[in-house]
Amino acid sequence: MESRRGVARVPVSADRPYAWLREQERQADGRLTSGLTVFLVNRECPWRCAMCDLWRYTLPAKAPPESIPRQMDVALRESGACELHWVKLYNAGSFFDLGAIPAEDYPAIAERCRGFSRVIVECHPSLVGAPLLRFRDLLGPGTQLEVAMGLETAHPKALEQLNKRFDLEGFRRAARFIRENGCELRVFLLVRPPFVPVAEVEAWLERSIEFAFDCGADPVVLIPTRLGNGAMERLASMGLHSAPSLDLLEHGMYFGLGLKRGRVFVDLWDVEQLMGPHPDLASRRAALERMNTIQGDGLTPAISSGFDRA
Ligand code: SF4
Numbered sequence: 001m002e003s004r005r006g007v008a009r010v011p012v013s014a015d016r017p018y019a020w021l022r023e024q025e026r027q028a029d030g031r032l033t034s035g036l037t038v039f040l041v042n043r044e045c046p047w048r049c050a051m052c053d054l055w056r057y058t059l060p061a062k063a064p065p066e067s068i069p070r071q072m073d074v075a076l077r078e079s080g081a082c083e084l085h086w087v088k089l090y091n092a093g094s095f096f097d098l099g100a101i102p103a104e105d106y107p108a109i110a111e112r113c114r115g116f117s118r119v120i121v122e123c124h125p126s127l128v129g130a131p132l133l134r135f136r137d138l139l140g141p142g143t144q145l146e147v148a149m150g151l152e153t154a155h156p157k158a159l160e161q162l163n164k165r166f167d168l169e170g171f172r173r174a175a176r177f178i179r180e181n182g183c184e185l186r187v188f189l190l191v192r193p194p195f196v197p198v199a200e201v202e203a204w205l206e207r208s209i210e211f212a213f214d215c216g217a218d219p220v221v222l223i224p225t226r227l228g229n230g231a232m233e234r235l236a237s238m239g240l241h242s243a244p245s246l247d248l249l250e251h252g253m254y255f256g257l258g259l260k261r262g263r264v265f266v267d268l269w270d271v272e273q274l275m276g277p278h279p280d281l282a283s284r285r286a287a288l289e290r291m292n293t294i295q296g297d298g299l300t301p302a303i304s305s306g307f308d309r310a
Helices: 067-079 103-113 130-139 156-161 168-180 198-214 231-237 246-259 271-275 281-294
Strands: 019-026 032-039 086-090 118-122 144-152 184-191 220-224 264-266
Touching: 019 067, 019 281, 032 067, 067 103, 103 130, 130 144, 144 168, 144 198, 168 184, 184 198, 184 246, 198 220, 198 246, 220 246, 246 264, 246 281, 264 281, 271 281
Parallel strands: 032 086, 086 118, 118 144, 144 184, 184 220, 220 264
Antiparallel strands: 019 032
């Protein structure tokens, strides 16, 4: 499989997370709180979306039982885990994929989430259902479960070509299920996904942000589409993919915040490599980082999102 993809897996172990990091994130109530993001190692997600490179950080086979709680122990121990309000458990796939994270491990995972007021997991819309309710119940009333779903784009045809295997109605249904069951919704969107006509890229980014808010998302996270999985390199060589511009990233941030419907974050991971040499990249990156933190640009009252700035 990897030889056909042209990109290799990164060596990972079922005994420790691929990575963990401490971060700060602005909450819906305006507080800036610290948390822990854990990149868990398990089997590859069965979906195989065109732009996804997360399979590179997975195992070729199922992880053994109890490996996820063990990996959490490593992250909690190494990070110190004090003064942390939330934890993101990202598993390069769907948390509620029972082939990736067995339900038998839920109690041990929930036990390790005790003390965090918010737990954020990711899931494909098709797997939003009974396991989510079971995990929510194990977390208990003191811990808010937040489910992140990758919508990527609201462009129906591009969504199909990305091989996401859901349509907008299916996404809306899963979002409703999450919210009607007392959980909160985070939505990931791609900035300049392939298959969206070049002349419509900006308009579809705006429509996608609006669609995510219509589904009840808070926050919406804008992720620049990147190379790195082999398939995207092939699309780029065929002229079907180009990296998003800084202008487009900034436009998405300003547009989303201007709606005043919830928080908007831009994922700035690896943005230097993505953008290549750019005369004012450092200052514009810093400005976006600041906008992530204060949810405004600090200059334009019109886009401040209603709570006190840090
Ligand atoms: S569902 Fe998510 S993790 Fe799975 S292949 Fe698609 S983008 Fe990647």
